[in-house]
Amino acid sequence: MEQRNLTDTECTLYGTKSCALLNMPDCEKCPLKGRVADPAIHDDLKLFCDLQPEGTVAKLFESETCTLCKGEPKGKPASYAVFDMAHTEPKQLAKRRWLSKQVTGFMVPLQFACCKKCRKRILLSAYLPLIAPIVLTVCVLPFVMNEHLAQGLRKVAGWFPFALVVLAIAGGYGIGKLLSYLYKRKADAVMYIDVRTHPIVAEMTEKGWRPLFNDRQPHLAFTKHRIDKGLGSANSSVYAMPDVGAEEETPAAAEENTAEEKISD
Ligand SMILES: [Zn+2]
Numbered sequence: 001m002e003q004r005n006l007t008d009t010e011c012t013l014y015g016t017k018s019c020a021l022l023n024m025p026d027c028e029k030c031p032l033k034g035r036v037a038d039p040a041i042h043d044d045l046k047l048f049c050d051l052q053p054e055g056t057v058a059k060l061f062e063s064e065t066c067t068l069c070k071g072e073p074k075g076k077p078a079s080y081a082v083f084d085m086a087h088t089e090p091k092q093l094a095k096r097r098w099l100s101k102q103v104t105g106f107m108v109p110l111q112f113a114c115c116k117k118c119r120k121r122i123l124l125s126a127y128l129p130l131i132a133p134i135v136l137t138v139c140v141l142p143f144v145m146n147e148h149l150a151q152g153l154r155k156v157a158g159w160f161p162f163a164l165v166v167l168a169i170a171g172g173y174g175i176g177k178l179l180s181y182l183y184k185r186k187a188d189a190v191m192y193i194d195v196r197t198h199p200i201v202a203e204m205t206e207k208g209w210r211p212l213f214n215d216r217q218p219h220l221a222f223t224k225h226r227i228d229k230g231l232g233s234a235n236s237s238v239y240a241m242p243d244v245g246a247e248e249e250t251p252a253a254a255e256e257n258t259a260e261e262k263i264s265d
Contacts, residue, residue, distance in 0.1 A: 004023075004024070004025055004026070004244055005026040006019070006026065006027055006028075006083040007026065007027055011027065013030075013032065013041070013182070016042075016244045017045070017238065017241040017242065017243060017244055018042050018045045018236040019039060020229070020234055020241060021045050021048065021049070021231065021234050021239075022045075022059075022231060023228070023233050023234040023238070023240055024228055024229055024230070025229055029229075031230075037079045037228075038130070040215065042243070042244040043126070044088075044090045044247065045244075046091055046243055047054065047200070048106055048231065048243075049091055049164075049239055049243075051087060051089065051106070051204075051207050051208070051209070052239065053200045053203040053204050053207070054203065055200075055236065056236050056239045057108055057110060057111075057200070057204075057232050058234065058235050058236035058238075058239070059200070059236060060111055060112050060113060060200060061080060061111040061112075061226045062113075062235065062236060063077065063113045063115055064077070065077070065113070066113060066114055066115035066118055066214060067112045067113050067114070067189055067197075067200075068081065068112050068114050068115070068118040068122075068191045068192050068198070069115060069117075069118060069187070069190065069197075070190055070191055070192075070204060071190065072190065074115070075115025075116065075117055075118065076115055077113035077115060078114065078115055078116045078119065079114055079116060079119055079222050079223060079224050080110050080111040080112060080113060080114060080222065080223050080224075080225075081111075081112040081118070081122065081195075081220040081221075081222055082109050082110065082112070082221050082222070082223055082227065083108070083109070083110055083195065083211060083218040083219065083221070084107055084108065084109050084110070084211070084212040084221050085110055085204060085209040085210065085211055085212060086104040086105075086107050086108075086209065086210055086211075086212045087104070087105050087107075087108075087208055087209050087210075088103050088208065089105045089106060089108040089205075089208065090105045090106070091105065104185075104212070106231065107212060107231070107232075108209075108231060108232035109227050109230075109233070110195075110200070110201065111227060111231075111233075111234055111260040112195070112198075112220075113224050117191075118140060118191045118193075119146040119222060121183075121187045121191060121193060122193060122220055123222075124183065125180045125183050125184045125187065126177045126219070126220075128177075128178075128179045128180035128183065129173055129176035129177045129180055130176065131167065131176060132172040132173065132175045132176030132179060133169045133170075133172025133173045133176060133219050134172070135172065136169070136171060136172035136175070137165060137168045137169055137172065138166040139168070140164055141165070143161075143164070144161040144162075144164060144165060146215065163206055176262055179220075194217050195217070195218055195220065196211070196217065196218070247249060
């Protein structure tokens, strides 16, 4: 990750867990610039931590083995498979997204450390409905393009060669969808090819998170380098930092408080 360059030492978030959670490279790019005086920010970010799955979302990109492989041995991560999840909390920030019925407050990118084999399986299952019609059309074209053969086809009906191409595209798409479905069923034995079944996604779904835009199988994007700025990109150690307000209670202060409580008893 690029070095964080935090220059605004006057900022109320400076040096706090909230700032570390936002994980911006510099103060100029902070999404809360101009809003930092709002004390609700810390509560919102505490809520974000409370809505984390066990081990936090950082567990997905910090893993030294593929997080999509099922069973052992798991592959070595070569890239990150990414999709966004959204939550309706915090209510005061939630808004309806463009062209979507979904009301979104928090958004978090899930970045699955992914091995080469899992990536290949995901891409193949996604592209089969596109590959199949192309292959089928390429097979049909020589018959339609060859004048001698085309003449024979036109004897059936003038539009028959054209219909044959349309049929190859539509039929190819249907065949591709079916092949993709069967392939996914097979791949499901060795990996979480439908990420909605991943234990972390399932746990987040129980906590009210939903894939951004729809509940269908999320479309995964692949990236060599992980997203390293913004909410949800901070390392797991950040979530273990004391909450804002709590860090003022040093061990000495805590002792003092206990002594005071004893006196009042
Ligand atoms: Zn894998």
